[in-house]
Structures are given as structure tokens and as C-alpha cells.
Amino acid sequence: MSLQIPHRERSNGSSGGAxxxxxxxxxxxxxxxxxxxSLDVPKPLFDVAGHPIIWHCLTAIEKVPSIQEVYLIGYYxxxxxxxxxxDSSSEFPNLSIKYLREYQALGTAGGLxxxxxxxxxxRPEHIFVLNSDVCCSFPLNEMLKLAQEKDAEAVIxxxxxxxxxxxxxxxxxxxxxxxxxxxYVEKPESYISNLINCGVYLFSADVLFPSIRSAIKRRTxxxxxxxxxxxxxxxxxxxxxxxxxxxxxxxxxxxxxxxGDMADSKQFFVYETKDFWRQIKTAGSAIPANALYLxxxxxxxxxxxxxxxxxxxxxxxxxxxxxxxxxxxxxxNVSIGPRATVDAxxxxxxxxxxxxxxxxxxxCVLYSIIGWSSRVxxxxxxxxxxxxxxxxxxSVIKNGVKVxxxxxxxxxxxxxxxxxxxxxxxxxxxELKRDVANEVIM
Amino acid sequence: xxxxxLVGGFGTRLRPLTLTLPKPLVEFGNxxxxxxxxxxxxxxxxxxxxxxxxxxxxxxxxxLAEYEKQFGINITISIESEPLGTAGPLxxxxxxxxxDNSPFFVLNSDVTCEYPFKELAEFHKSHGDEGTIVVTKxxxxxKYGVIVHKPNHPSRIDRFVEKPVQFVGNRINAGIYIxxxxxxxxxxxxxxxIEQETFPAMVEDGQLHxxxxxxxxxxxxxxxxxxxxxCLYLSSLTKKGSDLLTPSTEPFVHGGNVLIDPxxxxxxxxxxxxxVTIGPDVVVGDGVxxxxxxxxxxxxxxxxxxxxxxxxxxxxxVGRWARLENVTVLGDDVTIGDxxxxxxxxxxxxxxxxxxxxxxAIIM
Numbered sequence: 001m002s003l004q005i006p007h008r009e010r011s012n013g014s015s016g017g018a019x020x021x022x023x024x025x026x027x028x029x030x031x032x033x034x035x036x037x038s039l040d041v042p043k044p045l046f047d048v049a050g051h052p053i054i055w056h057c058l059t060a061i062e063k064v065p066s067i068q069e070v071y072l073i074g075y076y077x078x079x080x081x082x083x084x085x086x087d088s089s090s091e092f093p094n095l096s097i098k099y100l101r102e103y104q105a106l107g108t109a110g111g112l113x114x115x116x117x118x119x120x121x122x123r124p125e126h127i128f129v130l131n132s133d134v135c136c137s138f139p140l141n142e143m144l145k146l147a148q149e150k151d152a153e154a155v156i157x158x159x160x161x162x163x164x165x166x167x168x169x170x171x172x173x174x175x176x177x178x179x180x181x182x183x184y185v186e187k188p189e190s191y192i193s194n195l196i197n198c199g200v201y202l203f204s205a206d207v208l209f210p211s212i213r214s215a216i217k218r219r220t221x222x223x224x225x226x227x228x229x230x231x232x233x234x235x236x237x238x239x240x241x242x243x244x245x246x247x248x249x250x251x252x253x254x255x256x257x258x259x260g261d262m263a264d265s266k267q268f269f270v271y272e273t274k275d276f277w278r279q280i281k282t283a284g285s286a287i288p289a290n291a292l293y294l295x296x297x298x299x300x301x302x303x304x305x306x307x308x309x310x311x312x313x314x315x316x317x318x319x320x321x322x323x324x325x326x327x328x329x330x331x332x333n334v335s336i337g338p339r340a341t342v343d344a345x346x347x348x349x350x351x352x353x354x355x356x357x358x359x360x361x362x363x364c365v366l367y368s369i370i371g372w373s374s375r376v377x378x379x380x381x382x383x384x385x386x387x388x389x390x391x392x393x394x395s396v397i398k399n400g401v402k403v404x405x406x407x408x409x410x411x412x413x414x415x416x417x418x419x420x421x422x423x424x425x426x427x428x429x430x431e432l433k434r435d436v437a438n439e440v441i442m
Numbered sequence: 443x444x445x446x447x448l449v450g451g452f453g454t455r456l457r458p459l460t461l462t463l464p465k466p467l468v469e470f471g472n473x474x475x476x477x478x479x480x481x482x483x484x485x486x487x488x489x490x491x492x493x494x495x496x497x498x499x500x501x502x503x504x505x506l507a508e509y510e511k512q513f514g515i516n517i518t519i520s521i522e523s524e525p526l527g528t529a530g531p532l533x534x535x536x537x538x539x540x541x542d543n544s545p546f547f548v549l550n551s552d553v554t555c556e557y558p559f560k561e562l563a564e565f566h567k568s569h570g571d572e573g574t575i576v577v578t579k580x581x582x583x584x585k586y587g588v589i590v591h592k593p594n595h596p597s598r599i600d601r602f603v604e605k606p607v608q609f610v611g612n613r614i615n616a617g618i619y620i621x622x623x624x625x626x627x628x629x630x631x632x633x634x635x636i637e638q639e640t641f642p643a644m645v646e647d648g649q650l651h652x653x654x655x656x657x658x659x660x661x662x663x664x665x666x667x668x669x670x671x672x673c674l675y676l677s678s679l680t681k682k683g684s685d686l687l688t689p690s691t692e693p694f695v696h697g698g699n700v701l702i703d704p705x706x707x708x709x710x711x712x713x714x715x716x717x718v719t720i721g722p723d724v725v726v727g728d729g730v731x732x733x734x735x736x737x738x739x740x741x742x743x744x745x746x747x748x749x750x751x752x753x754x755x756x757x758x759x760v761g762r763w764a765r766l767e768n769v770t771v772l773g774d775d776v777t778i779g780d781x782x783x784x785x786x787x788x789x790x791x792x793x794x795x796x797x798x799x800x801x802x803a804i805i806m
Contacts, residue, residue, distance in 0.1 A: 345729035345746045347763040347781065362729040362746045364763040366781060379731045379748045381765050418731065420765065
């Protein structure tokens with residue numbers, strides 16, 4: 001372990017080496033917490049601030065001049081990303097985007113390792129790895145700069161959270177002066193540090209795959225405990241048992257299996273972002289993500305956003321094909337999808353209105369996601385509860401019961417005229433004809 | 443003829459409205475509660491009215507003086523230094539009630555109905571006994587005290603059954619009576635109940651009759667019943683074809699029973715009704731939805747708000763896209779912020795509400 005292999009000669013002084021980026025997109029059997037929205041659209045393709053979640057990753061990747069190739073790695077079916085890749089190829093002409101499909105869930109590191117030949121083709125010097133379920137400003141150039149300054153083998157993006165929230169994440173202990181990572185623990189039971197893993201990494205190509213390989217080796221060598229079956233099951237389950245074990249061995253995760261070792265043995269540094277960062281786990285977390293990306297677009301002076309007016313509080317994204325009546329009031333932090341309509345005197349605030357949805361006159365939509373082709377009736381009120389800006393939690397306690405803060409209508413739901421829906425999650429194709437609060441509607 | 447109106451206290455059950463005005467001055471169907479009664483009494487030929495109160499009614503004096511002039515009647519205020527129940531105030535006002543030998547009316551100030559004073563007086567005269575109480579038929583008599591008649595007599599009362607378990611009848615005391623002056627001899631000057639003490643004694647002597655009330659009846663002493671009573675009152679106006687009501691030909695009127703003061707302003711694309719009362723100088727914005735609610739004088743409901751089963755107190759303001767429901771009562775000069783939801787909130791005067799009230803609560 002202490003052996004320092006002289007593999008870093010290329011990085012010395014050659015800052016122009018090629019870089020590749022990998023976006024880990026997961027698969028359909030994952031991301032169940034994003035239901036009911038993931039019942040109709042794979043989470044990475046869900047629109048926040050007018051664009052799919054992974055589009056926001058690509059815009060950051062495009063800003064790194066040394067990146068020409070991007071891989072999406074996951075285990076969704078091939079067809080899922082076809083249109084997105086086609087559209088993105090014209091929108092990001094400098095990037096070659098490919099989807100690499102895992103035949104089974106291999107874990108975040110296992111997937112990378114499985115496709116090592118494709119990734120290493122062309123001998124890239126650095127590899128960015130981005131989890132698709134985070135929303136942040138992706139300061140990739142800053143991470144690359146730090147890697148070069150420190151001659152790092154790995155750089156992790158970190159952010160500070162409240163001490164109470166820290167143990168829900170991977171926790172990083174670093175040398176405050178040198179920014180070197182001294183210790184890494186995934187979701188510790190006790191408090192270790194409030195500097196947490198943002199799920200965005202930069203690895204030296206020479207270090208990433210050997211590290212995964214040694215993690216796989218450790219896994220294989222480790223004596224298996226408690227795997228003995230009772231004798232009556234032994235004969236019939238023998239073959240399956242073997243197969244299961246080999247599968248399990250291939251599930252290697254960056255967070256649990258790789259980063260801890262890197263902290264012990266590698267030139268591993270942390271870039272601490274002071275900018276926004278949120279996870280996109282539950283469907284409700286799309287609302288803070290939407291707000292943060294819209295605010296970023298506003299700061300960047302994006303031309304996509306709707307101009308301010310008496311009935312518009314910025315930032316608001318309105319798709320060019322959407323119809324918003326001039327007396328409707330929108331914003332802040334609202335996205336209106338393609339062909340959606342917002343009728344006279346309606347109010348939409350801190351919400352996402354998806355494709356073909358319809359908000360009838362004088363309705364009020366607050367802190368909610370209105371699903372594709374859903375309809376909100378006249379004078380109806382669809383409402384969630386605001387969560388504190390600094391909170392990483394999307395549930396609130398109501399009458400002692402934990403409920404989703406954001407109200408979500410799945411695809412093709414209908415809320416009757418004058419009906420009120422508060423803190424509810426409504427599965428697709430439901431019609432709400434009575435007032436409901438704090439419920440999941442199957 | 444003479445009448446005594448049992449007003450009692452300030453009307454704490456109707457707070458937060460009665461923090462601003464004593465109950466008799468609160469508008470019911472755009473008319474002060476006491477005025478409904480004074481008008482009906484005057485129309486039946488009453489010339490002397492006594493208001494039995496147990497607080498200093500300074501604010502009332504101005505209005506009462508006005509009504510005296512308007513109807514050419516005398517209004518006396520009889521103040522109890524200590525609460526005397528429902529019979530004691532009669533004894534306290536004995537002097538005025540015994541001015542002449544004609545019978546006198548007694549009514550609870552909380553009760554609203556189509557006061558049948560003329561018919562009641564005629565009926566009372568016809569049976570010649572000491573007292574007549576107005577009764578109304580209810581669906582669930584088990585919650586009230588029920589009146590049982592003498593066998594084979596249509597009006598003479600045999601007994602009262604308090605909260606009957608078995609069905610004995612469905613007529614209950616409506617809180618309106620006509621009594622001969624001789625009844626005053628049955629009452630002592632102390633806290634005493636007309637229902638518990640005076641009437642049972644009269645029943646013993648076969649001196650008490652009942653008179654069936656036609657139409658609606660409601661005790662409007664608390665907000666929930668105030669709203670229900672308003673619906674009943676508006677329905678009775680509709681039934682009578684009253685020209686006080688806003689005609690259904692107005693595009694914003696929905697489902698009828700809408701009473702709007704001519705000085706109120708209504709915005710575009712509103713849907714108002716059924717059962718809505720809008721007081722003087724009220725301003726209703728564009729795209730507002732109102733149903734089963736009362737907007738008191740000088741209040742304001744801004745654009746796109748939705749208000750149901752709510753009393754909006756005087757000079758209060760309801761924000762744009764706000765939603766009020768489930769017996770919400772705003773006191774005087776309350777402000778509800780834009781987009782705020784209030785479910786069954788009782789809001790005391792001069793408060794500003796900036797956060798949702800998700801479940802029924804009193805906002806101090």
C-alpha cells in the first residue's frame with residue numbers, strides 16, 4: 001500500500017491533457033423516492049428550470065475546455081436517453097455524448113470499472129464523475145485547477161451543512177490549510193465533520209481504476225461471514241448461491257468502497273464550494289432544485305428566462321409554446337413546461353408546471369409540481385409548505401405526522417374547481433373532487 | 443304594547459365580532475340584530491321597548507335614540523348590576539311593563555326568525571290565559587327541551603321534557619313569549635330562570651300555551667349559527683321575493699340568496715353566491731369567489747380570493763388568492779396576506795395574518 005507507483009509523470013506540467021466526464025444516471029429500479037414523477041419519466045430526464053436534470057450537468061461540463069467526451073453510465077434501457085443525446089449533441093456541439101448501459105446494477109464504482117476500456121480510450125488524464133441526482137453549480141474548472149495545483153490524484157467537491165444534517169451524507173475530514181482529505185466516512189452514526197460529499201469527483205485516470213480494482217480484490221479476498229445456509233437448502237441453492245455472490249462482488253460503490261481508502265493512501269483533496277448544493281432524491285426536492293437553477297440562470301443573465309413585469313416575479317421560465325394569460329401572476333421560481341396553459345387570474349409560485357398541464361382561471365398553485373397533462377380547476381388551491389432554504393429535508397411534520405412538504409400531482413391528474421389540495425402526493429390519473437390534506441392518494 | 447328584549451352580556455360567544463360591538467349592534471343580513479326585532483315589534487304596534495342588559499351600553503345609546511325617532515317608540519335600557527338570569531330582568535323592569543294592563547312580549551336577542559308578533563298577540567288574547575310561548579319544530583328534539591301538550595288540547599302545555607331520550611314531540615321553546623302582567627307576580631327579584639322556574643309553575647296552573655312558528659328559526663349567538671341563520675334569512679327573503687336581494691340576472695350572482703349593499707363595489711369575473719351578504723362600502727376585486735359568507739361594512743376582498751363559510755369583519759382585508767373557509771371569523775380591521783389560507787381561524791381585531799392557519803385556531 002505504501003508503494004508509490006511512479007505513474008504521475010504525465011500530469012507534471014502538462015495541464016492540457018484530455019479530460020473526460022462520466023455522469024452516473026442509475027436505473028429504473030433505483031430512484032423510487034422520486035415517485036410518482038419517476039413512474040412516467042426517468043429521474044435524470046425530469047425537467048427542472050426548463051431542462052432535464054442531466055442537461056444542467058452537461059452545461060457545466062461544456063465549460064471545461066479539455067472535455068470532449070461524456071459518458072452517461074446507468075442501467076436504463078438503451079432507448080431512454082436516445083432523444084436526449086440527439087438533442088444534446090446539437091446543443092453541445094463540442095461534446096460527444098454516449099450512453100453506456102450496465103447489464104445489471106454494478107454500483108457507482110463497479111459501473112465505471114466495467115466500462116474502463118471505453119473511458120480510458122484516448123488516454124485521458126483526468127476523469128470527472130458526476131452523480132446525476134445533485135443540483136449544484138458544478139465548479140468543475142475550479143476542481144481541475146485545484147487538482148493541478150496540488151498535483152492531486154483525486155478531488156472531491158465538498159460543501160458545509162448543519163451539524164445535525166451531516167450524518168445523512170458522506171463526511172469529509174480535511175486539513176483546513178492544505179485542503180487534503182484526511183478521513184472519509186459514508187453516513188457515519190456519530191458526528192465527524194460538517195463538510196460533506198457533494199457527489200462530484202475528479203480522478204486521475206491512473207489512480208481511479210487501480211483503486212477500484214484493489215477494492216474488488218479486497219472484496220473477493222475477504223472471508224465471507226454468515227453465508228452458510230441450512231443443510232436442507234444447501235443442495236438446491238448451491239448454484240444460485242455462487243452466482244449471487246459473484247454479483248454482489250461486482251457492486252462496488254465509490255462512496256462506501258473507494259473514497260475511504262483514497263483518504264488513507266492517496267493525494268486526495270477537497271474543493272469546498274460556497275455555492276448552492278442540493279440532492280435531488282425525493283420528487284419534492286425538484287422544487288428547491290428548480291429554484292436554485294432558475295436563480296443561477298438569472299445571475300448568469302440567461303435569455304431563456306421570462307422578462308420581469310407587474311405580474312411576474314423573477315426568476316420564471318416559460319416554455320415558448322406555453323400559454324400564460326397576462327392577468328396570471330407567476331413567480332418567483334416557477335417553470336412552465338411546453339404547451340402548458342395558465343388562465344386568467346391564476347397564481348403560480350415556487351412550482352413546476354409540466355408539459356400540457358392546465359391551470360384554470362383564479363386557481364392558486366404554491367410549492368407544488370403539476371404533472372404532465374394534469375388540470376387544476378378554477379379557484380382551486382394546490383399547495384405545499386415552504387421548507388427552510390438551508391434544509392436538506394423535503395418533509396414537514398403536520399399534526400405530529402411526517403408529510404411531504406411539496407404537493408405533487410402525477411401525470412393526468414385533475415383537481416376539481418374550488419378544491420383544495422395541501423401537502424399531498426397524488427399518483428397518476430387520479431381525479432380529486434374533495435378537499436384533501438396530508439395524504440398520499442393512490 | 444310593550445316588549446322586553448333579553449340582551450344579557452356583551453355576547454362573548456360571538457367573539458371576535460363582539461369585541462368591537464355589542465351583539466345587538468352586529469349586522470345580520472346587513473341590518474343590526476336589534477333593528478330586526480325593533481322593526482318587527484314596532485310593526486306589531488309596540489310602543490315601549492326595554493332592553494335588559496348587564497353592561498354599560500354607551501355605544502348603543504346613539505343607535506337607540508335614532509330608532510326611537512325613526513319608529514316613534516320609547517326604548518328604555520334596564521341594567522342589571524348582577525346577572526338576573528332570564529326571568530329576573532322582567533321583575534327589574536316591572537315598572538315599565540306594568541305601565542298598562544296589556545300583555546307584553548319577551549324575546550331573546552339571539553333569536554332570528556320571521557317574528558310573528560301580531561299573530562302571537564291575537565292568539566294569546568284568544569285563549570285568555572297568562573302566557574304563550576312561541577315554539578318551533580326541530581329535527582332532533584333530543585338536544586333540546588321539548589314541549590308536550592295536554593291530551594286533546596292543541597296549545598295548552600302539559601309539561602316540558604328536557605333532552606328527551608324517547609320521542610315525545612318535536613316542538614321546542616323558540617325564546618319568544620307573550621305574557622300577561624300578572625306573570626310578574628310569579629317572579630322574584632333575584633337571579634332566576636323563566637324556563638326552569640316561571641314556566642313550570644304556569645304549566646302547573648294550566649296557564650301556558652304554545653304558538654307554532656312558521657318559517658325559519660335560529661339562535662345566532664355564535665359564528666357557526668350566525669352563518670346558518672344568515673342562509674335561512676336570505677332564503678326567506680328570496681321566498682318573499684324581497685327587492686333587497688341582488689337579482690340573479692347580474693352575471694356574477696351564482697345560485698341566488700345574494701344580498702349586496704348598493705354602496706359596495708364588485709369587480710370583474712366574480713362568482714358570488716349562494717348565501718352571501720355584502721355590507722356597505724365593501725370592495726370586492728376581480729375574479730373573486732364568494733359563497734356562504736358575510737362581508738361586513740368597509741371590508742375588502744382582493745382579486746382572485748376564495749371565501750366560504752366565513753365572516754369578514756368590518757374594515758378587514760382579504761389578500762389576493764387568499765382562501766378562507768370552515769367558519770373563519772375576522773374581527774375588525776384584520777388583514778389576511780396574499781395567498782394565505784385560513785381554515786377555521788378566529789382572528790381578533792387589528793391582526794395581520796402572514797402565515798397559513800391550517801387548522802381551526804384562535805389568533806390572539
